[in-house]
Amino acid sequence: MPLLLVVLVVPVAVALYVASTFIVLLVRQHLSPLRSLPGPPSPSFFLGNLREMHDQENNGLVHRWSSLYGPTFVYRGFLSGCRLMTTDPVAASYILGRAYDFPKPDFVRDGLSDMIGGHEGILVVEGEDHRRQRKVLTPAFSASHIRSLSPIFWQKAVELRSIWLDIISSSHAHPHAPAPPDPLTPSGSTAMHDQPASPTLSRSSTSGQSSSFLPNPFSSFVSSKVAPSPDVNSTGTRRRTRMQEGVLPTSEKDKPDTWSDGRGPRVDVLAWFARATLDVIGEAGFGYTFDSLSGGKESELAQAFGVIFSTARKFRVLTILQVWFPILRKFQRQPTELKEAHETMHRIGLGLIEEKRTEIMSEKSSAFASEGNTDGRDILSVLIRSNLSSDPSQRLSTSETLCQISTFLAAGHETTASALTWSLYALASAPAVQHKLRAELRSISAPSLSSPSSSESSPPSPYPAPSAEDLTEIFTCQYLDAVVREVLRVHSPVTSTMRVAAHDNVIPLSPSLSSPSSPSIKVNKGDIISIPISALNQSVEDWGEDGRVFRPERWLHDHEGQGWERRSRVQGLWGNMLTFLNGNPINGNRACIGWRFAINE
Numbered sequence: 001m002p003l004l005l006v007v008l009v010v011p012v013a014v015a016l017y018v019a020s021t022f023i024v025l026l027v028r029q030h031l032s033p034l035r036s037l038p039g040p041p042s043p044s045f046f047l048g049n050l051r052e053m054h055d056q057e058n059n060g061l062v063h064r065w066s067s068l069y070g071p072t073f074v075y076r077g078f079l080s081g082c083r084l085m086t087t088d089p090v091a092a093s094y095i096l097g098r099a100y101d102f103p104k105p106d107f108v109r110d111g112l113s114d115m116i117g118g119h120e121g122i123l124v125v126e127g128e129d130h131r132r133q134r135k136v137l138t139p140a141f142s143a144s145h146i147r148s149l150s151p152i153f154w155q156k157a158v159e160l161r162s163i164w165l166d167i168i169s170s171s172h173a174h175p176h177a178p179a180p181p182d183p184l185t186p187s188g189s190t191a192m193h194d195q196p197a198s199p200t201l202s203r204s205s206t207s208g209q210s211s212s213f214l215p216n217p218f219s220s221f222v223s224s225k226v227a228p229s230p231d232v233n234s235t236g237t238r239r240r241t242r243m244q245e246g247v248l249p250t251s252e253k254d255k256p257d258t259w260s261d262g263r264g265p266r267v268d269v270l271a272w273f274a275r276a277t278l279d280v281i282g283e284a285g286f287g288y289t290f291d292s293l294s295g296g297k298e299s300e301l302a303q304a305f306g307v308i309f310s311t312a313r314k315f316r317v318l319t320i321l322q323v324w325f326p327i328l329r330k331f332q333r334q335p336t337e338l339k340e341a342h343e344t345m346h347r348i349g350l351g352l353i354e355e356k357r358t359e360i361m362s363e364k365s366s367a368f369a370s371e372g373n374t375d376g377r378d379i380l381s382v383l384i385r386s387n388l389s390s391d392p393s394q395r396l397s398t399s400e401t402l403c404q405i406s407t408f409l410a411a412g413h414e415t416t417a418s419a420l421t422w423s424l425y426a427l428a429s430a431p432a433v434q435h436k437l438r439a440e441l442r443s444i445s446a447p448s449l450s451s452p453s454s455s456e457s458s459p460p461s462p463y464p465a466p467s468a469e470d471l472t473e474i475f476t477c478q479y480l481d482a483v484v485r486e487v488l489r490v491h492s493p494v495t496s497t498m499r500v501a502a503h504d505n506v507i508p509l510s511p512s513l514s515s516p517s518s519p520s521i522k523v524n525k526g527d528i529i530s531i532p533i534s535a536l537n538q539s540v541e542d543w544g545e546d547g548r549v550f551r552p553e554r555w556l557h558d559h560e561g562q563g564w565e566r567r568s569r570v571q572g573l574w575g576n577m578l579t580f581l582n583g584n585p586i587n588g589n590r591a592c593i594g595w596r597f598a599i600n601e
């Protein structure tokens with residue numbers, strides 16, 4: 001009898017659950033105020049526009065849609081549900097400035113939690129938990145503390161420089177290395193062309209624009225860093241690097257190949273920057289040595305993180321279904337490899353926390369503890385220290401602290417690798433900019449920069465770490481500043497983000513962009529909103545007709561003494577762009593907490 005009951009009742013219950021979810025969805029859809037907004041046709045009932053968004057390159061689709069339907073329009077998600085997308089700066093500022101009224105959607109938070117290995121990191125938590133975590137974490141990201149980490153950035157840059165010099169000189173020794181089949185090669189390097197189609201990066205950012213397809217705003221940069229750059233083995237056939245498979249490469253045999261194709265030696269820059277930035281975030285973030293640049297044995301933590309990252313990135317139909325049927329998450333079986341990776345991360349993370357705590361306690365009478373001198377300390381140490389001194393009700397628990405380690409890795413490693421790669425790409429595409437920047441840097445008197453440069457025949461010069469005065473001189477370089485801003489504006493590593501209305505709301509629009517009949521947009525609780533960061537950063541209204549062109553000069557003051565940053569209508573955290581987002585300390589500051597770290601790096 002009980003068996004009969006199970007056989008009859010379970011399928012009926014499942015059918016009712018599925019049917020009621022669909023009905024709720026369709027009714028919601030029917031009542032949505034977003035239905036009246038214009039937008040592209042939906043090519044598929046089940047996937048809406050998600051597939052084409054996933055497949056687009058360099059935000060071209062968003063630019064096309066906004067030119068056809070205006071800055072605020074609707075595209076379709078799962079089961080053709082309406083999703084709002086806006087490039088209106090007033091609407092974007094309203095939404096992002098009210099982070100607790102417009103939190104990340106649950107499915108995005110779930111995706112991030114999978115990547116981080118827990119629900120308690122600052123990227124994932126919302127409301128009061130977020131406010132508390134942000135307060136404890138903020139001192140670790142202060143301007144002076146981040147500046148004190150510069151020797152780590154410097155050391156890794158010098159290390160990477162000598163590796164590249166070695167690669168170049170050894171490839172000169174073998175000038176006839178076979179050229180790989182490489183259909184992705186850039187077609188000429190013209191200065192300042194419109195949104196360059198870098199082969200490696202644009203292909204990679206195909207998946208990089210996928211934040212609404214993969215439930216993860218950080219997928220925009222996550223996947224772009226496992227770029228499918230061509231990697232060729234000795235027989236000339238393509239092979240995937242472990243980097244591309246999501247496993248971080250560190251051992252000698254896995255180093256990306258270099259080759260000569262008649263135009264000089266070629267280096268997979270993205271893969272090398274990923275190693276350098278992994279080393280940096282390990283050391284500066286939590287005092288952990290990955291040694292991935294020097295090609296030592298692949299660290300346990302790098303391996304574990306690689307497994308977690310690559311698993312979280314994978315797109316599965318189940319992931320989409322879980323958005324609408326959260327119960328499915330309960331039945332999800334974790335692959336053994338993933339379980340082991342989480343355990344490794346947990347064990348190493350707890351070890352690091354314990355080590356820092358012991359250090360801090362034993363230094364209680366020393367300068368570090370008594371005078372608050374945290375210079376050069378990794379971020380985790382400063383975080384633990386500020387946690388110890390804060391009001392007990394405001395402290396982070398051990399499991400919350402643990403989640404911050406993987407959060408720093410997830411948020412601070414591939415973003416910076418991507419930014420650095422785009423920087424080199426932009427400079428390579430604009431030789432005039434490159435010459436001007438080099439001339440400015442060569443004019444600096446700082447000993448760390450004025451060391452004699454090496455030639456192919458002499459070993460690289462040591463380049464001592466810059467002093468505080470050197471850093472001040474470097475940071476006041478106007479053209480360097482303009483180049484960094486322009487790279488991060490045109491090639492924002494996080495291309496879009498997503499929010500959900502926590503309750504019914506009315507979003508104001510720019511007076512110049514709204515129609516008199518609808519100066520605002522009504523959203524219902526649960527409506528999903530996409531903010532295309534890249535498109536906003538490149539807006540023609542803000543940046544002029546050449547808004548999508550890489551032109552650092554726009555940041556220099558014109559003859560009226562006005563910098564372009566003052567003309568932009570976007571209220572970004574940094575440089576009046578949304579690259580690091582923006583926020584509001586009262587109603588949720590979800591702007592990038594690591595922006596100073598990234599700029600310094």
Ligand code: HEM
Binds near residue numbers: 498
């Ligand atoms: C060029 C490099 C970087 C870019 C473009 C970038 C961009 C962003 C963006 C757009 C967000 C907001 C995401 C959202 O809410 O949808 C964010 C958040 C965050 N970033 Fe970064 N980031 C960079 C580097 C870093 C670094 C180096 C770190 C840490 C060392 C870091 C740590 C974080 C954290 C912890 C958050 C979550 C903040 C919160 O929710 O309160 N980021 N970042």
